[in-house]
């Protein structure tokens with residue numbers, strides 16, 4: 314740390330400002346991810362210090378009624394002098410996030426002593442806003458619990474493709490540095506691109522970005538996305554429908570604009586239509602569809618703020634794009650809250666749920682996080698109607714509610730809703746984490762109790778997070794009268810782009826594994842997933858396979874006892890911030 318920034322901290326510390334709120338979720342988001350992977354102690358204290366300096370400084374400037382340009386300037390200068398990122402990113406960040414962050418800093422009802430502590434581990438207390446405990450009334454008269462259906466001779470089945478986290482980088486440039494984030498200061502949020510005025514451009518390249526994408530901190534070039542669709546359209550001739558669970562844009566939120574996002578999405582829609590002209594596609598919104606990222610202001614904000622900063626523009630764009638495959642009744646639902654429901658088959662309802670209203674980096678939630686835009690209330694209404702009609706429901710969504718990315722109160726309410734409607738919900742399909750995972754729900758939050766549901770968490774198409782591109786295909790029981798609509802079989806496919814780049818060939822896609830075969834599961838019921846967790850505990854070889862599939866290669870192996878516990882713990886959390894409850898005894 315330079316002497317200049319040290320003085321700045323002392324200077325700011327002199328103002329005893331009692332409350333603060335988070336400033337920049339992107340920076341924190343990225344650095345948290347990097348800290349976890351690198352485990353570098355000095356990085357930890359740097360980002361923590363930076364967060365506190367910036368939050369306190371901005372707060373002070375707002376109290377002084379400084380104009381936005383001054384706030385922007387303060388942020389950029391601090392960011393540059395603390396070497397938090399390259400100047401291009403430091404300068405771009407406040408232009409994208411400023412309006413949201415300043416509004417929230419000025420209006421947040423919470424007064425946490427240390428919100429940086431809420432967002433960064435080991436950076437003060439983890440208090441508000443995670444512990445807000447609003448609850449939603451759950452309707453009574455839960456019907457008698459039906460055993461999970463496991464049809465062995467279904468009259469007919471459907472074949473359904475699940476794509477998640479596509480993240481196309483339109484600035485991906487072959488031959489640029491893929492290992493750009495490797496230094497101690499964790500500069501550069503995203504690699505494999507030509508940053509203006511970057512010193513890397515002049516230095517020698519350690520790992521050049523390959524033609525088909527690079528397993529590094531890089532998103533994918535358009536060509537890999539196109540190759541993925543080309544391959545699937547050639548090998549899966551009988552897809553009944555496709556589910557896509559969000560996140561189309563690159564991980565460069567400092568450069569997000571509404572125009573770039575809408576044209577990216579329009580291009581993806583056009584490309585999907587080109588390769589799958591006759592297959593319906595049902596999508597859910599991701600946190601990267603926000604500009605700024607994650608910023609989805611609810612209608613409870615003043616109308617003028619909602620008009621200017623709210624997500625209406627993206628909801629309109631998605632309503633248009635998704636409208637190719639959906640009935641007109643979904644348009645107003647998408648335009649209002651970015652969620653929708655409809656029935657593709659007489660006995661199946663699909664609910665596309667906007668989980669960005671639980672994202673802890675949706676800063677607007679720190680002004681009011683109670684059921685934003687009545688999304689859970691709406692979900693209950695939809696489930697109740699389906700229960701009465703004897704239909705089954707699939708929920709497709711981006712953020713798995715068991716993940717700590719999802720605020721605690723929203724997640725806990727969602728868990729209770731799934732429990733209330735366990736007979737009606739036949740499947741839950743998520744993405745967001747990029748890794749290949751699942752989460753089991755336990756009755757009464759007892760980790761030894763009855764497992765009543767589970768989340769599919771599908772692996773990403775993007776390579777960000779050091780992952781090979783993947784997709785999944787389900788075999789689903791349906792569409793005949795009385796079908797259970799449960800998933801009977803799942804196959805996960807991936808390709809090794811490192812190999813294709815090396816050999817100068819096209820990517821070769823292969824079946825990575827069939828879930829039931831790989832894990833020896835008789836069916837895909839919550840009880841079988843729970844049994845699998847138990848078998849993982851006892852069988853290291855089986856567990857090692859899970860770790861391999863989780864990251865599509867061996868880079869997380871060997872996984873020692875603590876590592877294993879944390880994996881098992883993740884599988885048992887159907888709701889967030891309940892590690893102590895669900896992981897007791899592991």
Ligand SMILES: *[C@@H]1O[C@H](CO)[C@@H](O)[C@H](O)[C@H]1NC(C)=O
Nearest residue numbers: 444445446447448449722725
């Ligand atoms: C929510 O938290 C407040 C303050 O900690 C507490 O008084 C209240 O009883 C809690 N309510 C519920 C429903 O848990």
Ligand SMILES: *[C@@H]1O[C@H](CO)[C@@H](O)[C@H](O)[C@H]1NC(C)=O
Nearest residue numbers: 483484506507508509565568
């Ligand atoms: C990305 O591409 C656009 C258009 O070609 C260009 O203006 C911009 O500078 C590029 N950004 C980066 C970070 O490479």
Ligand SMILES: *[C@@H]1O[C@H](CO)[C@@H](O)[C@H](O)[C@H]1NC(C)=O
Nearest residue numbers: 483535579580581583584587
């Ligand atoms: C989508 O973008 C790619 C890359 O820029 C371009 O080659 C392609 O023609 C576009 N596709 C459509 C259908 O607009």
Ligand SMILES: *[C@@H]1O[C@H](CO)[C@@H](O)[C@H](O)[C@H]1NC(C)=O
Nearest residue numbers: 613681682683684685686687
């Ligand atoms: C917060 O939002 C909820 C749901 O929209 C609303 O009922 C409540 O009145 C809002 N609270 C405040 C303090 O604005």
Ligand SMILES: *[C@@H]1O[C@H](CO)[C@@H](O)[C@H](O)[C@H]1NC(C)=O
Nearest residue numbers: 809810811812815865866867
């Ligand atoms: C991918 O290909 C590279 C280069 O051939 C190889 O070193 C690596 O082991 C492969 N990864 C997997 C998971 O097969």
